[in-house]
Each structure stands twice: as C-alpha cells, then as structure tokens.
Amino acid sequence: MAFYHKLGSIPKKKHTTFYKPDGTLYREELVSSKGFSGVYSNKYHLNMPTKATKITELPKLADEVWHDAELRHFHFLTDTLRKEGDFFSSRVSYLENNHCKMYAAKPTTNPDYFFKNVYAHEYVFIHRGSGVLLSDYGSLPFVEGDQIIIPQATIYQMHFDSFDDNKIVVIESDTPYEIPKHYRNEYGQLEEHAPYEERDFKMPQFMEPKGDLGDFRILMKAGNRIFEYMQPHHPFDIGGWDGYLYPFAFNIKDYNPKxxxxHLPPPIHLLYHTKHFVLCNFNPRPFDWHEDAIPAPYYHSNVDSAEVLYYVEGDFMSRKGVGPGSVTLHPLGIPHGPQPGKTEASVGAKFTHEYALMLDTFEPLFPTTNVQQTEDPAYPYSWLE
Structure with missing residues (x-):
C-alpha cells in the first residue's frame, strides 16, 4: 500500500524493548518485501510467530489446465458451477499462467482454520455478500463491490454474514498489486487527476490481541501444494503494528471514470498494476461527445496482451449474450471488438450503465477444464452476421 498506517500499541522506536503488561517482551516481526527494499510493516506479537507443533503436507491441488484448448475467443459463465465450502475451499479455477490465476467462488460456510497464501498476493472482488476479513493486521469489514488486496503471506480468514447468495472473484499474482506511479506525485500522494483518492480506501480496524493457547490450524498454500501448520497459540496475537504492508479495500463504485x-482506450480505466498484468474498473459514465463519435470500442488486436472481462452488472454496450458473472477471454494476437449491430447501436448514445472488471495479462492465459464445462461454444462465431 502507498500509505502509512498503524494500529494498537507500538514502541517509540522500532527494534527496541517493548514490554507486555506482564513484564515480558513483545516479539517484534518485520514483514518486508523485495528483500529489505520494498514496503514493510513491523508487528508486535504476544508469542514467537515461529512456533509450530506439527507440519503436514496435504494432497496437492489438481492441475486443471485445459491443455488442448483451441486458440480462440471464449465466453464462460461462472455462476453455473458451484463448489461447497468456505472462501478458500469453494474456489473454482478458470484461467491461469505462470504469474496469475483467476478463480470464482460461492462460499457456503465460514472457516474453522486460518489461511496463508505463501507464494501469491490476492485480489478479492466481492460480487455478492458481506462480512469481515480477519487478519493479524485487524478486521476489515466488506460489502458488495469491495476489492480487497491481501499481501502475500498474510494469515487471514473471511467470514460472511449469511450464505444466501455469496460470490467472490479471486486473482492471484506472484508480484504485488500497486497503485500506478502516474497517479501519484513525488511524495506518494494521489494527484488530482487520479481516479480515486486516499479517503476512498478502507483500512484494517484494530482487534484486541488474542492470547488463547491450544491447537490452531493454518493452511498454507504454496502454488499447488498445501501444508497444514499447527500452532500452539492464536495467530491473531498482535498488540500493535505499523507500516505500509497490510490488507486494504477499495469499492468499485468509488472509482471515478474518465x-x-x-473513445478512450482501456488504460484510462486502470485500477492497479503488477509486473505481469493490469486490473481495470469499468463504471457507469457519459459517452464521448464528438458530434460523430462512435462510443463502442473499435476492433482491436493486442499482440502481447490477453484481455479478460468479468461482467458485474448493467448493460454492456459492445456485447450480446453476457450478464453478471459472464467472463470473456480474448487471447493476444486475435482481433476482437463489438458484435454485429453494437457499433451502429452505440452512435448517438449518451450514457452507459455498466460495471465490469478487466484483467490484461502480458503473456498468454490458459483456460481450465472448468471453462470447458461452462463455456458458450457459439461465442467464437458470434461476429458472423
């Protein structure tokens, strides 16, 4: 995160003695990125964070890549598959490459364990549902439309308020999600032209440290391998912390479109970037005002980016047959654009009401067998008139 934050009690100077009420020392943990050169936070534990009573490897996650998928456009429906489970165990994978992986999930229960993604940062979009993300950084309530960034190696849980109709989208990244530099001035403050501002972000709220002792189960995901760590104390035993590395949230409806x-190209909708892809938010907005403007996008071949759109809600002016939960994948190097009649229908239009997420990767994305089960096979031919 680009902004400093602190919660709870911390010493006046880092790396100095800091005593608990019982006279024993808090255990300081530095959580750093890029070695010691990136953003970091200092956390103060009641217990040594290194304690483990048992470590067990669980069965690997299956390789679900659709290895003989054709090079073509895809449209698939993420609401048609349902896997029972919590925020982690209910995930269904749809797209992946060496640097990112995209899932959708419909949580039907809350976890009785803790989770840590050891190798990946996570972006979690709350399409439907509400609840709270609990981590050793504090509590972070979430509602529909929130986009939560969870730094790599954060211990957390997601608890939903009900199980009537929850839906999340998760994108793993092997490099951090960052606010684009051109949105910030030399001091890191968001500039006036940025599509959001500091006050839009939701930060963790303080939780009293948990001093419970017992057997606490942490599932650690390392790529496709899962390890179970048993810890003799509660993982959320933080008396205080400060720094720049922590979970945070931003709601898609707070994005200010330009x-x-x-017609302006998709980078104008940029939300975050990583080293290997970008994330964009599409929001309701007025259309272009040139007297001869064509609001629908032009046809486009992106020779080094795969384009993914996840449709959230509204009327999608360049597509037929898509709705909430639809995903389109347009591979790099193949032209894509409005379907027949959509260009003409956009001429003279003044406004669009649509919410969507866009993922643009800088190398090919591969569909999984779950795409094979949920796709519209007619989509690659939908440009025939």
Missing part, C-alpha cells in the same frame, strides 16, 4: 471527446 471520458473523452472520442
């Missing part, structure tokens, strides 16, 4: 006299 418009132009003629």
């Amino acid at each position: 418009v132009g006299r003629i």
